[in-house]
Amino acid sequence: MASSPESNSVLAAGIGAALATTLLAACGPSAQQGGGFPPAPVSVETAQALTVPVHFEFVGQTEGSKEAQVRARVQGILEKRLYQEGGRVTAGQPLFLIDPKPYAAQAQAAEADLARAQAQYAQAHRNFERVQPLKGSNALSQREYDEAVSGEETGAAAVKQAQARLTEARLNLGYTNVTAPVSGFASKARQSEGSLVTPTQDSLLTTVSQIDPIYVNFSVSEAEQLRLNRLVAAGTLKAPAADRSGTPAYEVTVKLSDGTVYARKGRLAFIDPRINTATGAFDARAELPNPDATLRPGQFVRVVLEGATRANTIVVPQRAVMDGPQGKFVYVAAKSQDGKMDVAQPRPVTVGDWVELGGQQLWVVESGLKPGDPVIVEGQAKLFPIPGGAPIALGPTPGAPGAGPGEAKKPEAKK
Numbered sequence: 567m568a569s570s571p572e573s574n575s576v577l578a579a580g581i582g583a584a585l586a587t588t589l590l591a592a593c594g595p596s597a598q599q600g601g602g603f604p605p606a607p608v609s610v611e612t613a614q615a616l617t618v619p620v621h622f623e624f625v626g627q628t629e630g631s632k633e634a635q636v637r638a639r640v641q642g643i644l645e646k647r648l649y650q651e652g653g654r655v656t657a658g659q660p661l662f663l664i665d666p667k668p669y670a671a672q673a674q675a676a677e678a679d680l681a682r683a684q685a686q687y688a689q690a691h692r693n694f695e696r697v698q699p700l701k702g703s704n705a706l707s708q709r710e711y712d713e714a715v716s717g718e719e720t721g722a723a724a725v726k727q728a729q730a731r732l733t734e735a736r737l738n739l740g741y742t743n744v745t746a747p748v749s750g751f752a753s754k755a756r757q758s759e760g761s762l763v764t765p766t767q768d769s770l771l772t773t774v775s776q777i778d779p780i781y782v783n784f785s786v787s788e789a790e791q792l793r794l795n796r797l798v799a800a801g802t803l804k805a806p807a808a809d810r811s812g813t814p815a816y817e818v819t820v821k822l823s824d825g826t827v828y829a830r831k832g833r834l835a836f837i838d839p840r841i842n843t844a845t846g847a848f849d850a851r852a853e854l855p856n857p858d859a860t861l862r863p864g865q866f867v868r869v870v871l872e873g874a875t876r877a878n879t880i881v882v883p884q885r886a887v888m889d890g891p892q893g894k895f896v897y898v899a900a901k902s903q904d905g906k907m908d909v910a911q912p913r914p915v916t917v918g919d920w921v922e923l924g925g926q927q928l929w930v931v932e933s934g935l936k937p938g939d940p941v942i943v944e945g946q947a948k949l950f951p952i953p954g955g956a957p958i959a960l961g962p963t964p965g966a967p968g969a970g971p972g973e974a975k976k977p978e979a980k981k
Contacts, residue, residue: 609944610899611886615937617877618921620803620930622794626784626820626852626869628861630775632748636661637770638763639741640669644771651754654859655746655774662744662755662771664763669739676732683728687721694718750776751859775863779832780856782820784869785847786837797876806873813837814873818852820861821868830855834871876921880935881928886943887917899940910942 638644642664649661697714700706746752753773763769797803806815816834821827832854842849852869854861861867886896893914900911915934920927935941 609942610940611883611943613880613882613931613935613937613939613941615878615880616923617875618879618881618923618928618930619872620874620876620879620919620921622790622871622874622919624784624786624850624869624871626782626867628863628865628867629781629783630750630777630863631779631781631853632750632774632776633863634747634750634774634776635770636744636747636752636772636774637765637767638662638664638744639765640664640738641762641764642666642668642742644757644759644761644763647755647759649746649752651752651772653752654750655752656749657746659746660743661746661752662757664742664744666739666742669735669742673732673735673739676728676735680725680728680732683721683724687718687725690714690717690721744771746774748774748776750774751862777859777861777863778856779853780861780863781835782818782832782852782854782867782869784850784852785842785845786850787847788841791848802877802879804875804877811836816871816873818854819870819872820852820854821870823866828854828860828867876930880931880937881921881923882931882935882941883943884920884927884929886941886946887915887929888946896935897942897946898935899942913939 644662645665646663647661648663649655649659655661694714694717697706697711701711751774753775755772756770757763763771794803794805798805806817808814813834813836818832818834819827820832832852834850835853836851838849841847882896887894888896894917895912895914897910898913900909913934916932918930918932920929922928
């Protein structure tokens with residue numbers, strides 16, 4: 567079989583010289599003439615179209631499921647920090663103390679105002695009770711009766727107003743004890759003791775992050791989303807069933823920066839139906855349990871979505887795919903031009919995601935191969951050019967004495 571110009575160009579670029587024919591069968595006498603090389607072992611597997619599990623991997627960053635900014639709600643001098651920076655806090659736990667003395671005085675003044683308003687109201691009410699029986703008689707004018715009614719109503723309103731001022735004063739006094747709004751981990755204090763704090767947007771005291779569960783935010787590019795949509799529409803890709811919100815129920819695994827896998831799995835919680843105009847991608851979020859606080863807010867991780875399957879997919883072992891200056895390629899067993907020997911022919915391929923079957927890491931081949939193609943998966947390093955164009959004889963598959971190179975090993979299907 568003649569090598570295509572495209573194949574030869576890939577091989578020439580990847581190896582350094584054109585390789586017209588490379589013998590795969592056991593070396594015969596004619597092949598050994600002129601100083602031929604001894605047989606080199608190779609392993610061949612047949613490219614197959616299978617239904618395989620697929621996963622999608624993205625870069626993400628962790629975030630607390632609740633990120634509460636703790637701010638002062640009253641103005642005053644910060645007297646004490648009442649928590650350990652970086653430590654765990656519970657909702658309602660005191661974090662800071664603002665000087666309460668001015669607000670305690672205001673509360674006492676408000677209590678006095680309320681007592682005076684209540685006394686005035688009591689007097690007005692007694693006056694009204696005295697004139698009520700005289701209504702309609704010549705002993706009481708209409709004006710006197712109206713003044714008694716108004717006096718009681720004014721006194722009642724004054725009591726309510728004083729009560730409101732007392733409630734406000736007590737609230738302000740309570741706000742001098744700054745507490746944690748949620749349970750989680752408190753960051754460092756942003757204001758030192760002795761500082762004047764005010765209830766403004768710029769007066770942040772600390773932040774409390776609830777990290778169980780913890781969120782992992784990531785983005786799906788528009789091109790990747792369109793590719794997945796095409797596969798789903800064609801029936802090739804089957805995504806997990808969606809929940810009530812329409813979000814596919816992908817299972818989520820997280821890989822840490824050192825390559826280890828986080829022990830607990832989570833779920834895909836959210837995919838924004840709109841494209842983020844700042845990034846040109848769809849924002850997404852995963853949610854994972856984090857009871858032992860292994861994950862902390864701000865970590866960069868790899869997010870792996872699992873649960874989808876892909877039908878009629880050609881896969882080959884990852885070790886069979888090689889990189890060249892013009893892209894990825896594989897070696898395929900073929901016949902020489904005269905049909906007298908087996909040769910290795912380079913074949914450019916386009917690969918997609920990778921999958922795992924039977925303990926093997928496999929590439930999904932988007933184009934370049936068809937089912938049944940014999941792909942060389944081991945021994946590619948022996949395929950180097952020979953001066954004068956003499957072919958290299960390659961022997962049986964390692965570990966299988968007498969096995970011919972054309973005997974393909976099929977990837978083990980997932981049980």
